[in-house]
Amino acid sequence: MEPLKHECGVAMIRLLKPLEYYQEKYGTWMFALNKLYLMMEKQHNRGQEGAGMACVKFDGMPGTEYIFRERAEGKDAITEIFGRVQKEYARLSPELLADAEFAKNHLPFAGQLYMGHLRYSTTGKKGLAYVHPFLRRNNWQAKNLCICGNFNMTNIDEIFQQMLAQGMFPRIYSDGYTLLELMGHRLDREAERNFVDAKKFGLEGMDITSYIDNHMDMANVLRTTMPNFDGGYVMCGLTGSGEMFSMRDPWGIRPAFYYQNDEFVAVASERPVLQTTFDLECDDIKELQPGNALLVNRSGEMRMERILEQRGDSACSFERIYFSRGSDRDIYRERKRLGELLVPQVLNAVDGDINHTVFSFIPNTAEVAYYGLLSGFKKCLNRQKVQQIQQLDHEPTDEELHAILDTYVRSEKVAIKDIKLRTFITEGNSRNDLASHVYDITYGCIEPGVDNLVVIDDSIVRGTTLKESILRILDRLHPKKIVVVSSAPQIRYPDYYGIDMPRLEEFCVFRATIELIRERGMNDLLQRVYEACKLELLKPKSMMRNCVRDIYKPFTAEEINRKVVDMLRPEGLKTPVELVFQSIDGLHEAIPDHHGDWYFTGKYPTPGGTKLCNQAFVNFIDRQK
Incomplete structure (x- = not known):
């Protein structure tokens, strides 16, 4: 976003x-x-x-x-x-x-x-x-x-x-x-x-x-x-x-x-x-x-x-998810598949209630993954319809059949990018207020308090727009629940091969993990990883390992998701919010020929990437002192 x-x-x-x-x-x-x-x-x-x-x-x-x-x-x-x-x-x-x-x-x-x-x-x-x-x-x-x-x-x-x-x-x-x-x-x-x-x-x-x-x-x-x-x-x-x-x-x-x-x-x-x-x-x-x-x-x-x-063999998978034009034949298919593979997790997030769930996407780059998610839910709903018909103990009437068959996956254009933030506004409160109006919503497209609202994005990196704009405006529709879905896995690590993502603290997932560590009194983990990174930096690059991966080991993806929601929830937001990220297995299934996944796994293809990630963690801790 x-x-x-x-x-x-x-x-x-x-x-x-x-x-x-x-x-x-x-x-x-x-x-x-x-x-x-x-x-x-x-x-x-x-x-x-x-x-x-x-x-x-x-x-x-x-x-x-x-x-x-x-x-x-x-x-x-x-x-x-x-x-x-x-x-x-x-x-x-x-x-x-x-x-x-x-x-x-x-x-x-x-x-x-x-x-x-x-x-x-x-x-x-x-x-x-x-x-x-x-x-x-x-x-x-x-x-x-x-x-x-x-x-x-x-x-x-x-x-x-x-x-x-x-x-x-x-x-x-x-x-x-x-x-x-x-x-x-x-x-x-x-x-x-x-x-x-x-x-x-x-x-x-x-x-x-x-x-x-x-x-x-x-x-x-x-x-x-x-x-x-x-x-x-x-x-x-x-x-x-x-x-x-x-x-x-x-x-x-x-x-x-x-x-x-x-x-x-x-x-x-x-x-x-x-x-x-x-x-x-x-x-x-x-x-x-x-x-x-x-x-x-x-x-x-x-x-x-x-x-x-x-x-x-480390062709960039993020290139396929976000950067390249979606008009490429294979990229289009891959992005649709990324959306489709999220169906089980989203279905769980809305408690299986497809009838009272509205699907949408933000921003436009997520549109293809959105079509894949819709396609997956249509298949899911069709299976439910078949089961309902099979469970009838009599020959159904036209009314009974229509009652089953007329159920559909509901999709709406919920959010519209309305204005661009003007950079001449420098005062902090003014900028934040303006940012909250970057997107506008389509009023009346869901039933307040009854419908869940699912919005899919191609990736969630910093979370700034979610916090300052998206969640606030979606809350105006008063949905029963907001489910924000990322077609990419959790972005945990910087990139050093051509994308402007060099600092660990830029990522909302990293910040959430640091908060979990501190809340649970695990500061010794931060110190151990800090010292390990410094020792690695003394070795030849080819012998280094990425010690930053260690900070994520004590936590499940779901625990980190919940902490990200806590951090990004704007003050006064009333609607329950849940985050759903693509899994690493889902990423590899959807994009089988592009194995460069270092943003998500920390497995850098070159020694230089590993070195810079270790250095980034040392720099982060040093800035905290």
Whole structure:
């Protein structure tokens, strides 16, 4: 119910034909530029803090620009950057703008390689300098590098120290710029390797440049850049000589998909983005595998190359529950299944009284899980109807049959998101009062004091919106009971692979567990876990275990649920409230092919995640002192 800032979105297109081809077939040489815009808009959900795009133009004359970049901050950044480009074109006559040869020679962003990025900050760092793509300039075409990505590295401090040990002097401390400089350093070495070869062949002048440009191999660069990084990532990049690459982390944490035909190669963070943009079938699109890189060289030849051996099978399950577009075929089915699997727990929460229960959902991202929950209850109700008919000891009349068959699962649009909290309100009480009006309700949709109200959410993270808004407005309907359902399990642990969830105390489940520990006089448990975490931090990362998991062991999920309700219940709320969370078994049954469940289990796929979780608990206790 409270939006999460999360992993970014990437988009890439490599044209395989001359611009004239697209002008003739599609009526515009801007085919790739227009498609990039669509791909970025279709991934707007993945980043609203900034956007950027880059383009590489082939076969330009020395002294003319061949790498173009635009970046902007804010939720309207996509419109802004594409608007700037179109402003350049607006001064041209229609005839000149339709001239592909003129565009190729004179216009910006009229090239063969395009890359776009949507940004959500996971570090809290703001400013245009942190908006992707990052660009490293050089007078040798092959040494120009432009990168963007959907990533968060857990060991950037170690990589930074390695760079210093090599004699580098980085300008900025961030994972994006560190990656750029480290990869740029290896790109220089690759160019120099080709320079040496060109000299051996007796080449001189621009013939050396041409040889280097045509023999660059980004696989060599990636193999010498990426092995020591710990984290979740999809790295994308372009070089001034015309190389394109996209690489996925060896644990498979972050997603990437691609499509190739004889006209173009395209890459995106989500499959339906490619389907919609290029009018493709689901099975036309392939997923980039863990540790692999998609490489397209200057000649337009695409190949898949294994850069790192696969180190795990930890595709992010939260990506499926919340972040990705629900229009993906498999994600839609998985979210419905998540809802359906909650039926037994919800049925128990309403004491089996389907006839006096109204179902709804908040927010819109929970809609698909809501359909699954409704479907499950319809099946449950149909089984009850069959039993009722079978138990009749006589041939039923029409009235008796209708009395049984006309019973239905009741669903209503109970809550409506009405306004957005205005950030210029800074005074605490005013903000809280305004927050309580973010949602409005549909009055008269339930029978007061008689009907239970079940609302499903995709996940419950901090609980802030529940406390400040949702529970208050639902209470105005005076239901017999409010049951808040999460299609995700209890979120107990931070994420360090691209989602803005780094602090333990942000999670209402963690806070509730700490309260239970203190209420029951178990402070020695907190001290033991604190000391254990500090000892683990002295070990090599590969030998660490996640000691934070120990704080949850004394309690059942139901005990924690009840404490969460106590903490989130607004003052004066009269209606009984119950929380229902998805089980870990239910998660794995609904999403069988995405095993990354560290948010819920604390089982981090990389040593860096385990280290940072232990450190987060130490930091939490230190802040309490």
